Amino acid sequence: MKKIFILFFALAGISISSCKKYLDVNTNPNQAISGTPELVLPQAMVAVANQTWAYNLYGAQTVGYLANGGGVSGWGAIISYNYASTDQQGLWNNTYDIATDIQYVIDNTEGKAGYAQFNAAAKVMKAYAFQRLVDQYGDVPYTDALKGGSSVTPKYDKAVDIYKSLADLCDAAIVAFKANPSAATNFKAADVIFGTSSATLEITRWIKFANTLKLRLILRAGNKVTFSNTTFDAAGFLDDDAQVNPGYAKVSGKQNPFWNSFVYTFANAAVAGSTQYVPTPFVMGFYNGTKLTDPARANVTYKNGITTATNQLGNQLATAGRGATPNSWFRGTNATTFESQGIFKGPDAPQPLFLAADSYFLQAEGILKGIIVTGSAQTNYNLGIQSAFRFMYKTNTGAIATGKDPVADATAYQAANSTNYRANYNLAVGATQQLESIITQKYIALNMLFGDEAWNEFRRTGYPVSNPDISAATPAQTIVSIAGESTASDKLPTRLLYPSTEFTYNPANVPKDVNKYSTKIFWAR
Numbered sequence: 001m002k003k004i005f006i007l008f009f010a011l012a013g014i015s016i017s018s019c020k021k022y023l024d025v026n027t028n029p030n031q032a033i034s035g036t037p038e039l040v041l042p043q044a045m046v047a048v049a050n051q052t053w054a055y056n057l058y059g060a061q062t063v064g065y066l067a068n069g070g071g072v073s074g075w076g077a078i079i080s081y082n083y084a085s086t087d088q089q090g091l092w093n094n095t096y097d098i099a100t101d102i103q104y105v106i107d108n109t110e111g112k113a114g115y116a117q118f119n120a121a122a123k124v125m126k127a128y129a130f131q132r133l134v135d136q137y138g139d140v141p142y143t144d145a146l147k148g149g150s151s152v153t154p155k156y157d158k159a160v161d162i163y164k165s166l167a168d169l170c171d172a173a174i175v176a177f178k179a180n181p182s183a184a185t186n187f188k189a190a191d192v193i194f195g196t197s198s199a200t201l202e203i204t205r206w207i208k209f210a211n212t213l214k215l216r217l218i219l220r221a222g223n224k225v226t227f228s229n230t231t232f233d234a235a236g237f238l239d240d241d242a243q244v245n246p247g248y249a250k251v252s253g254k255q256n257p258f259w260n261s262f263v264y265t266f267a268n269a270a271v272a273g274s275t276q277y278v279p280t281p282f283v284m285g286f287y288n289g290t291k292l293t294d295p296a297r298a299n300v301t302y303k304n305g306i307t308t309a310t311n312q313l314g315n316q317l318a319t320a321g322r323g324a325t326p327n328s329w330f331r332g333t334n335a336t337t338f339e340s341q342g343i344f345k346g347p348d349a350p351q352p353l354f355l356a357a358d359s360y361f362l363q364a365e366g367i368l369k370g371i372i373v374t375g376s377a378q379t380n381y382n383l384g385i386q387s388a389f390r391f392m393y394k395t396n397t398g399a400i401a402t403g404k405d406p407v408a409d410a411t412a413y414q415a416a417n418s419t420n421y422r423a424n425y426n427l428a429v430g431a432t433q434q435l436e437s438i439i440t441q442k443y444i445a446l447n448m449l450f451g452d453e454a455w456n457e458f459r460r461t462g463y464p465v466s467n468p469d470i471s472a473a474t475p476a477q478t479i480v481s482i483a484g485e486s487t488a489s490d491k492l493p494t495r496l497l498y499p500s501t502e503f504t505y506n507p508a509n510v511p512k513d514v515n516k517y518s519t520k521i522f523w524a525r
Helices: 037-062 089-109 116-137 159-179 185-190 199-221 257-262 295-301 356-368 377-393 406-416 430-445 451-461 500-505
Strands: 242-244 351-354
Touching (some): 116 159, 199 351, 377 406, 430 451
């Protein structure tokens, strides 16, 4: 794990030579950043994608997607919630490391002819990276950060102010993209997210990405932030998954980050530790009929569909379900025989950054709350479910797997749950049930892909509903660990603690009065 702290931003970054490849994101902390935007930007995009698994895994274990498996002990803070300042430090350290590279692109392209699209894309990526950081830590260094030796002990900015600035970055990017509507040759070559699209479609998709990220910021902030601009560009929002693929392959150091982190190494060995996790009865209840019936998605999500072993977080008794090899979410026999769909599509599959399903559910909520003034919440909700099926049915090449029909299966899913408003928006009565319906479907769509986003939405809305009384709740009714130590009313943590390195290197500025069970991120309920 890279140990690069804000104090050392003057030294951090990527040392690049002309022979470097997009997947070569190693950092030499003793050498300052050097290189062209054409080389730094794609490597920063890949680094953001590579970090998605770490955010996902942290959120997944707090929001009920996975739990400790039987036969293994020593789970510590994962099941106790008794976080220390050394827990999850990689989220902080690596995000700032990556943000340094992104800021380098911004600083070295601002106002330069031929680089407007690089500048705009870097601003979107900065907004994306800092949104993830703020949602786990709240106030963080922002305006004084990423300045190298001129600011080695940066002040902390208020999370609400950062959110406003991130939305402004999205707006600035949209303006620049609209002024440069056809991807330049150098930008297309560097764009590992949308670069395979036609030149005009590529830029349109960037605008939609920025629009959708801005919508997420505005919805999550609620009335806590006064944004500069709460309107959206006419291009609309993401209608396909935004994904990174710089050329992932079954080669050491080049595998898809989800696959490489939780499935198989390039040498076909099961990744150590991944066999120890299992899904929870809480999340399985949305597939096996306990809460909703969804065998079609269960059969591409879990190794053995709805019969996959489960365990309630914190249970270490003989009743604890045991994990499978290489993990309980892998659909296949071994490293070379697998289904190429579901969550782990293959070592060469693209890495998602933003699901179309998430975009449609955000739009549904935006219409519900009057933030988006056109369109139908019902229509976007249904498209969200269809897009969730579509992503799970996509193979490593992006094609829909043979024999799969996401629209037909989404329709059948809603019919099978025809009396349940959590799967049919038209049955939800009033804004409260309608929001629950939207967020519940988002929870299912994000399962083991963006655990952090599901955790953020749970803390913001309280959905899907979890019973904090573990003495009365069945395992399918609660995400709470039975070994949890939280003193909060919902028996869950509220946030991560600032890393110990901040207390060593930036003690004058790091907030000291943070409590993992009572200090909430500003948007939390």
